[in-house]
Amino acid sequence: MATVNADVTKTHDCKPTLTDQEVIDFCKNGYIMLKQIVPGQINRQTTAYLDEHPEGEPQGILNEEWFVDAVIENPGVSGVVRSLLGADFKLPVIMSNHRISCPRQWPCGWHRDVGAIDSPRLETLQVFYYPQDTPCELGPTQLIPGTHMLHAKRRFMSHYGAVRSAVSSEASAGSIFITHYGIWHRATTATGTGIRNLLKYNYWRTASPVRDWITETEPDFTQMDFSPFGGALDKHFAVQVARQFMWLCGYGEDFDFKGGQSWPMNAGAGCQSAEGLPPQLARMAGK
Numbered sequence: 357m358a359t360v361n362a363d364v365t366k367t368h369d370c371k372p373t374l375t376d377q378e379v380i381d382f383c384k385n386g387y388i389m390l391k392q393i394v395p396g397q398i399n400r401q402t403t404a405y406l407d408e409h410p411e412g413e414p415q416g417i418l419n420e421e422w423f424v425d426a427v428i429e430n431p432g433v434s435g436v437v438r439s440l441l442g443a444d445f446k447l448p449v450i451m452s453n454h455r456i457s458c459p460r461q462w463p464c465g466w467h468r469d470v471g472a473i474d475s476p477r478l479e480t481l482q483v484f485y486y487p488q489d490t491p492c493e494l495g496p497t498q499l500i501p502g503t504h505m506l507h508a509k510r511r512f513m514s515h516y517g518a519v520r521s522a523v524s525s526e527a528s529a530g531s532i533f534i535t536h537y538g539i540w541h542r543a544t545t546a547t548g549t550g551i552r553n554l555l556k557y558n559y560w561r562t563a564s565p566v567r568d569w570i571t572e573t574e575p576d577f578t579q580m581d582f583s584p585f586g587g588a589l590d591k592h593f594a595v596q597v598a599r600q601f602m603w604l605c606g607y608g609e610d611f612d613f614k615g616g617q618s619w620p621m622n623a624g625a626g627c628q629s630a631e632g633l634p635p636q637l638a639r640m641a642g643k
């Protein structure tokens with residue numbers, strides 16, 4: 357079958373839809389799930405297309421106007437991508453389909469995809485689209501919230517098995533989940549029957565990071581809570597979350613964690629101290 361190349365220079369822009377808190381939540385969790393965001397007709401059309409093009413990389417679908425409009429440039433998805441990657445983000449040029457025939461045993465362990473980097477930078481997003489209902493029986497991907505911050509070798513994760521905090525991406529048709537590329541995830545065993553499609557593709561940043569999502573005019577960075585999941589896990593995680601948030605805001609060069617109780621360890625509701633916060637942000641907060 358002839359390979360059809362997508363336009364590698366194509367970008368997209370739209371209004372951002374995330375707030376400060378939602379951007380911080382993405383930095384904490386490493387993913388956002390948008391349930392049933394693609395219309396049913398498009399899900400059926402996509403499934404029919406994938407039945408006609410069962411290859412692992414159905415590139416041609418990126419040239420289908422109906423697919424680009426409703427999935428790749430879906431307003432709900434684009435608003436999130438615009439918030440996290442900035443203006444004029446670059447559209448996917450490679451389309452992969454994790455198409456499986458169920459039932460399927462799958463011993464694939466926890467892993468990050470090849471190319472994951474450990475950095476506060478956020479240059480790309482990995483996105484998954486389920487064009488059909490995908491309950492546990494059809495082997496949805498599992499991921500572990502917050503593990504995009506976990507720097508470990510795969511062999512040290514293999515014993516994890518079932519992790520209590522793992523989240524299944526089981527979802528109804530038309531659901532899309534947007535992930536940090538470095539999040540730890542795994543395929544799961546499918547006990548049902550039939551074909552399951554799971555499309556996977558990436559968006560890229562073209563703009564320098566700047567805090568231009570939905571913002572308050574005079575933000576108080578000392579009141580922002582970077583603690584993971586109610587503060588139950590390693591507090592140092594808060595520093596990594598704050599570092600990524602600072603980078604996204606365009607203050608990546610200005611934040612240097614001072615240790616101890618300095619910001620962001622002291623951040624959160626009722627905090628009076630701006631110690632450790634970059635000076636220009638302390639001034640913005642009037643502290």
Ligand SMILES: [Fe+2]
Binds near residue numbers: 467469541
């Ligand atoms: Fe993977």
